[in-house]
Amino acid sequence: MRRILILFVDGVGLGLDDADTNPFVAANTPNLTMLMSGRKLVSNQQAISHNKFSFVPVDACMGVDGIPQSATGQATIMTGVNIPAYIGKHWGPKPSEEIRILLQSNNILKAISSNNHSVGLANAYPPAFLQQLQSGRRLPSSIQFAFQTVGTTFSNIEDLRRGHALAADFTGEGLQYHLGFEDIPILSLHEAGKRLVLLAQKTDLLLFDCWQTDVVGHRGTMSAAIDTVERLDAVVGGMLFSWCESDGLIVIVSDHGNLEDKTTRRHTRNKVPVLLFGDDHSSVAASINDLSDIAPALIKYLEQ
Ligand SMILES: [Zn+2]
Numbered sequence: 001m002r003r004i005l006i007l008f009v010d011g012v013g014l015g016l017d018d019a020d021t022n023p024f025v026a027a028n029t030p031n032l033t034m035l036m037s038g039r040k041l042v043s044n045q046q047a048i049s050h051n052k053f054s055f056v057p058v059d060a061c062m063g064v065d066g067i068p069q070s071a072t073g074q075a076t077i078m079t080g081v082n083i084p085a086y087i088g089k090h091w092g093p094k095p096s097e098e099i100r101i102l103l104q105s106n107n108i109l110k111a112i113s114s115n116n117h118s119v120g121l122a123n124a125y126p127p128a129f130l131q132q133l134q135s136g137r138r139l140p141s142s143i144q145f146a147f148q149t150v151g152t153t154f155s156n157i158e159d160l161r162r163g164h165a166l167a168a169d170f171t172g173e174g175l176q177y178h179l180g181f182e183d184i185p186i187l188s189l190h191e192a193g194k195r196l197v198l199l200a201q202k203t204d205l206l207l208f209d210c211w212q213t214d215v216v217g218h219r220g221t222m223s224a225a226i227d228t229v230e231r232l233d234a235v236v237g238g239m240l241f242s243w244c245e246s247d248g249l250i251v252i253v254s255d256h257g258n259l260e261d262k263t264t265r266r267h268t269r270n271k272v273p274v275l276l277f278g279d280d281h282s283s284v285a286a287s288i289n290d291l292s293d294i295a296p297a298l299i300k301y302l303e304q
Pocket residue numbers: 011070093214215218258267
């Protein structure tokens with residue numbers, strides 16, 4: 001049985017090979033470095049495919065002027081349609097009505113679930129977020145909206161307590177120390193990666209949405225950015241440690257650049273990395289050039 005685990009990392013592009021401005025160069029990332037056979041996640045890095053792993057630099061601009069944004073980038077990943085070209089611009093952070101209609105009409109989750117495959121969103125959301133989403137006071141992101149189109153129930157704090165979901169910061173520390181959920185079990189970053197794999201073994205396509213990478217890209221210092229990259233690397237380590245070839249394919253993907261260039265607090269036009277690990281990674285990697293190629297490649301993978 002083929003399965004896919006997607007770790008979506010918002011705002012992660014391929015920047016310059018410069019430790020002063022690019023936290024992916026400055027950070028200590030043993031797991032990503034091992035995957036990349038010692039090479040760096042930077043803009044002049046060619047595609048790699050070896051043994052269990054592929055890396056593809058992916059175009060997030062897709063022929064459209066301006067700076068790529070989350071709503072159009074995520075909608076492109078979810079639909080396989082070049083949404084910025086379709087609506088004539090990059091748009092974000094939240095999807096417009098026009099983008100929501102496109103997501104509603106078709107997306108990878110709809111395609112997969114209509115074929116009797118299960119889909120899931122691994123994030124646990126705090127009660128205030130879920131209330132705001134339900135009341136319409138908070139608009140969903142394109143990824144969240146795509147899950148709403150297939151009726152996915154969003155996990156809450158209780159699901160997190162039971163080990164059925166993962167906190168936005170991976171560990172649960174933010175919920176415990178900043179939002180007052182004192183009984184939230186704290187995971188190590190390695191354990192968080194392992195939890196994603198455990199959850200993915202019960203779902204045909206499971207996605208975890210990591211948005212903190214983009215927030216730190218906008219607001220964080222270089223040292224906060226390095227810390228964010230190192231945390232991400234540790235989670236990836238937990239995923240790789242517990243993932244077997246028979247578990248299927250791990251896909252790490254982003255919607256646009258941001259975190260990789262600390263000379264700016266804005267998004268970038270840099271390419272974004274797609275990292276593929278596990279079963280049949282190289283044939284999936286070979287069919288991906290820009291963000292619109294991801295959904296068709298993953299649907300094809302699951303249907304084979
Ligand atoms: Zn952003």
